[in-house]
Each structure stands twice: as structure tokens, then as C-alpha cells.
Amino acid sequence: MPELDLPQRQATDTLMLTGFWYRALPADRVHRNQLYKATLLEIPLVIGRDRLGQPFAMRDACPHRGMPLNCGQFDGENLECGYHGWQFDVHNGQCQLIPSLTADQKLKVDRIYAGSYPCEEQDNFIWVYIPDTGPPGAGFGPPSEPRDEAPQIEKFTDKYKLAYLQAEMPVSIDHGIIGLMDPAHGPFVHQAWWWRSRHSIHEKQKNFEPIPNGFRMSAHTPSSNSAPYKLLRLYAKADSITTTIDFVLPNIRTETIRAGKYWFSSLTTVTPITRNRCRIDVVAAWNLFRLFPFVPGLMKFVFAKFVEQDRRTMELQAEGLQHNPHLMLIDDADRPAKWYFHLKAAYLESKRTGSEMKHPMSGPVTLKWRS
Ligand code: FES
Ligand SMILES: [Fe+2]
Secondary structure (H helix, E strand, C coil): CHHHHHHHHHHHCCCCCCCEEEEEEEHHHCCECCEEEEEECCEEEEEEECCCCCEEEEECCCCCCCCCHHHCEECCCEEECCCCCCEEECCCCEEEECCCCCCCCCCCHHHCECCEECEEEECCEEEEEECCCCCCCCCCCCCCCCCCCCCCCCCCCCCCEEEEEEEEECCCHHHHHHHHCCCCCHHHHCCCCCCCCHHHCCEEEEEEEEECCEEEEEEECCCCCCHHHHHHHHHHCCCCEEEEEEEECCCEEEEEEEECCEEEEEEEEEEEEECCEEEEEEEEEECCCCCCCHHHHHHHHHHHHHHHHHHHHHHHHHHHHCCCCCCCCCCCCCHHHHHHHHHHHHHHHHHHHCCCCCCCCCCCEEEEEEC
């Protein structure tokens, strides 16, 4: 049964994909002229903002003797290592000064780089581009050019509200992601009187289609058995509410709900911190509920509850996974998880061979499950 092999292999050695943007820190927690630590894909980073407020990200290890740079001095422009005082430009990582050099010593200081990473602020997050790794032991050069800009939440009007929440989970990126796209855990993990319970389980059918680097749950009318959607329909005076959910590599789930002139969008990422740890960040934007200012607070509470239920579940799951159990993915409920593994494999294969990525889905697919 070759299909059952994939997650098993992935669980013990989770590959983290390079060549993508990753969320590092909430932007409102990063202040000017200060240094912060973060870890992405097992890479230690020092993150900050220069005196103009521009964010930057550097590898948190001095290229001289490995001292963490976050322990150094930052003047809003250059970062000075706390060990021997080498100074680096925070945006390109280039060495500016080596205090121990005498006037007649001709070491080319500007050829030395501390690793620095492209960094962008988007929808209240600082995103860092993690490039493909260079040859081992090659040292650092100027930062590499990202292939595109950091992902953005889709917005449909100029005025909107934004909120985020995050949670860390002691599981690999793969378990984090397939947990996120899993339709069958809802009635068991997310039970609540105002949402759904195991008694409301019924058969569902959803259409999926391939999109570049991912797949889409085609625009549909959300399940009518949950109170929030009933309320929304009433409030928006819309005859129809449509939801579109996309997943794209390496870790992005976007959901867009539109009801008449109102909209709600979210961009959720599961970020690999280390091989066995990931973090979920949900950022939502909306133009709904302007008449009911208490609703966003309520919604955040609801979302936080969901995320906490997922986090708690994965914390427990991690205990089970310690013993390397045999795992399986079943049709149709786990088909999105299978697509994820196949997409990942196809991406890696296309990088290895330099050929175009072969999408695992050849066309639209209808999946059925009970939840
Ligand atoms: S370790 Fe950083 S300057 Fe020596
Ligand atoms: Fe969940």
C-alpha cells in the first residue's frame, strides 16, 4: 500500500521547504532599535527594526566566532557583536568594521557577511524569506533575492479591521498542516453548543480543484448547521454566502467569506520552528460587524478557543507520536493531507531536476465525508 507509506516517512524526518516566505514575529511586538530572537526552520534569527522602522532579519550567529548577535549593541543602523565588536549592516549583513585591525592590515572587511534575510512587513507580521541553502561551508554573501513578495491577505475594501492570534505546537510542520486541513476532527475536537457536536455529524460533499502550488475548496455555501453562519446571513441580508478555502505550499491556508458587500478573509500559516515544533498564526481581516463593535472581540474569543483546542490536541498527539506509531491516511477525509504530501514531494522533485512542478491533481475532484 504505497499511499500509506508517505506520512509515516514524513513523520520521522520532516522536510522543511526553503525558497519561501515565512512569518517570523507579530509586527506590533517589534520596536525600533531593539533586538528580538526568533527561530525559523531551525535557523536562529535576530530580528529588529532600524531607526526608520524598517524591519530586518539576520542569522543570530556572528560569522567571526559564532556569538549570538542578539546579545550585541544596535544603534539603529549597524549591529555590533558583543564579543570582539565587529559591526554589520543589518539590512545586507555586510561587515562594516573590525576594531582589532591596524591601519596597515589590509583584510577586506566588506567581503565578510553575517547571513541576512529578505524581510517584509505584511498584515501585521514580519515575514522572512528563507532561501535555498547554499553549498555547505560556503559562508554568507549578500542576501538572496526572493522570488516574489510576502503573501498578503486578500481585501475587498479600503477600510477593514485586522486581528491575529498564534499558538505553538510540539509537532512537526507536517502534522501541524494536515491537522489544519483535516475535515473530520471538527465534531470531536471543536465541540461547542453554538458550533456543532457529534450529533450534528452528517455527510458532506465538497469540490476541490488544483491551483498553482496547491488546491482550492471551490466556492461553496458554508454548512448551515452552525449558528454563526445563520447569523451572518441574517446580518448581511445576503441571499448567498460563499466561502473559498485555498491551501498553497509551503504552509498557507486562506479562507474568504463573502456575503453581499461584506467580507471576511483570513490567512493562516503553520510555520516550522524546528523539526518537532511549529507555530500556527491566524491573521484575519474583515469589513463586517461595523454596526456591532463587540462582535470582533467575540470572534477572536471563538477563534482563540478553536486554536487552543487544536493546540491541546496536537500536544497530546505529540505524546503518541514519540513512539513512532504506524500512521495511515484514509479516503476521502484525509485526501487533502495526501495532496499536501504529494505537492511537497513534487515541489522538491522539480527543484532537484530543474523541471516544471508536476501537480498531483489532474483536475477537479469531489470528496465526500461525514463530519
Ligand atoms: S564573535 Fe563576533 S566579533 Fe568575534
Ligand atoms: Fe481544528
